[in-house]
Amino acid sequence: MEGFKYTIKCKDKNTNARTSVFSTPHGDIKCPIFMPVGTKATVKTLSPDEIKETGADIILANNYHLFLRPGTKFIEKMGGLHKWMNWDKPILTDSGGFQVFSLAKEKRFTKDTTKKLVKIKEDGVEFSSHIDGSKHFFTPENVMQMQSEIGADIIMAFDECADAGSNHTYAESAMDRTHRWAKRCVKEYNKIQKNRKNKQALFPIIQGGIHDDLRINSTKFMAKLDLPGIAIGGLSVGETKKEMYHILDVIKNHLPDDRPRYLMGVGSPDDLLEGVERGIDMFDCVMATRNARHGSFWTNDGKSQIKNSAYKESQSTLMKGCKCYSCKNFSASYIRHLFIEKEMLGLRLLTIHNVHFLIDLMKKIRENIEKGTFSKFKKTFLKKFMKNNN
């Protein structure tokens, strides 16, 4: 696609890990990369300047949420998402497939549990808004249209994300539907891009649950669509970590080499390392930002809770040697005080730290891949980190 270019820089000898650069109309992203999540056109608690200061080169937003409020046509009218939220680097929008099946399924607006709130048809999906219960219909075509209105650099195909526990029969039918929808997405996408000035890169989404044969089937199918990237969906949705790593192992040698591979919704430090080892280039996850708002933060020694009394009198920073804004300016004791007092600055400072931690981890991962020391780095990091990560 015009405006996009993918260049592999270095391949690890011992694993599927690699470093690369994905060029987009709003700038280059260095892979493997972690992308902070800004669901509703804001990375919760942070300003665009702060996001940049964490080192982030690309953020996510969500088509499902933005369609419901303020509306994707509205965002187009405001000049597109980049301008509206004042973020001039790359943006990726998720299609909303996952949200339609998770959020819209929550039975907030009816007590009649026999009533299906999400109706899957061949043409698309009828669902009720999780905000006000209003009815909407998403199709592969209109989801392409909406994401064009938002104007992100990378957009996602509309898929059916089956429950983690789906049996082979259901997982297969959901996968087949996702394949048919992917083809319709591509058709609509090609039509739309012809008339766009700023081009977008469409990524299809591999499904297939935790069934090896389906995942291989889906990987081959999506690879053949020959789009600028490829994504793996339906993981980190309830299966065990072991199952997730297994699926990644099963498909890793079937993934196309010539485009970025994006593992959706995955983002704990250990998952990032395991993903990179299996050839993943892009990650996103709300964990960094959501955990922060609950007082949880990462260091090289694992996960910690800021409200823990151990931090009460701590004049040290959250993590020794950390270069994030929060650690450069405040002690753990002060940040703990902000949390105890429910002061918003506390949520901001911990969010900044967690996002910076993941972005810095990815930087170290890239450096170690290029030095040929990735496996050693991974082992050393996890040995220390996993001691306190349960």
Add this chain to the structure above:
Amino acid sequence: MEGFKYTIKCKDKNTNARTSVFSTPHGDIKCPIFMPVGTKATVKTLSPDEIKETGADIILANNYHLFLRPGTKFIEKMGGLHKWMNWDKPILTDSGGFQVFSLAKEKRFTKDTTKKLVKIKEDGVEFSSHIDGSKHFFTPENVMQMQSEIGADIIMAFDECADAGSNHTYAESAMDRTHRWAKRCVKEYNKIQKNRKNKQALFPIIQGGIHDDLRINSTKFMAKLDLPGIAIGGLSVGETKKEMYHILDVIKNHLPDDRPRYLMGVGSPDDLLEGVERGIDMFDCVMATRNARHGSFWTNDGKSQIKNSAYKESQSTLMKGCKCYSCKNFSASYIRHLFIEKEMLGLRLLTIHNVHFLIDLMKKIRENIEKGTFSKFKKTFLKKFMKNNN
């Protein structure tokens, strides 16, 4: 007091307005000045860098809140408030007199309304914490001690702030007690400062309710203490604006000329102008920050509510020509979206705008006093502003 110097720059010919500079150990403040409130060692939602970017040269914190949590001795142990909250400009702490009588009086921890939660004795005040009901005793002496532990540049005497509706008899006895306490504060303060490296400036607080004779009496009494500044308390606590302006008129020619005059807890744009006209040099108020968190913001045209549908599609900034961070970077439409979605960045952006608005107003006030056009500026500003300020 060593480390402090007060210099009058310009006196208005037609009113009591004046410009001046108050030098403190952490820097100069240009008066008349507005001081954002950071009750619990944080100006709600903002980082120190953002506070500086609004143009603020001094912030407030509160001895009552910081004594209860995390403790003033604790702050001393952390290296003092400046270091702990990473704010290197001047800080003023209120003594907590007002909070003891307002917050501690709220009957949260007992349903027995006959039980007095605040017991005023000659020695000091016994009160119950508004957080957990625990009992505490504030005296003029220990309040001086606590404020020394916090380490602000400007500290306040411990006073009794009588209810706005207090009759002459009660207001007089509260005032007399405040005078006796002020003397005890001065004695303790002098003792403490001898042993401090960074000196602090103590301001006494004029009381007397809305009774002219008491206010004049109190002004004269506090002026004679010959401290580095003087404050007016017990206003903006329930009386009408007309009553407040009247009291300021009554005392304005009794206020000492040679030190800064601080009107406590006052801070709407119209009150700032009326205060400056009556010779006030320093102001603080939570209104700018609290209103912002409720979606209310100021422009030269008065008060507005961001959730108003008029802003839904507004690609303009909150206020034309405004140089605040929020207006330099975002449209009203985007900020409204953040409020509708309850996203914290919205609270931040409106807080920045409101604080900047008041600080910018004070800058214009200073410029106009020095150009000899203060009265004209006040009239023009209020004519436009008051149209939508009800």
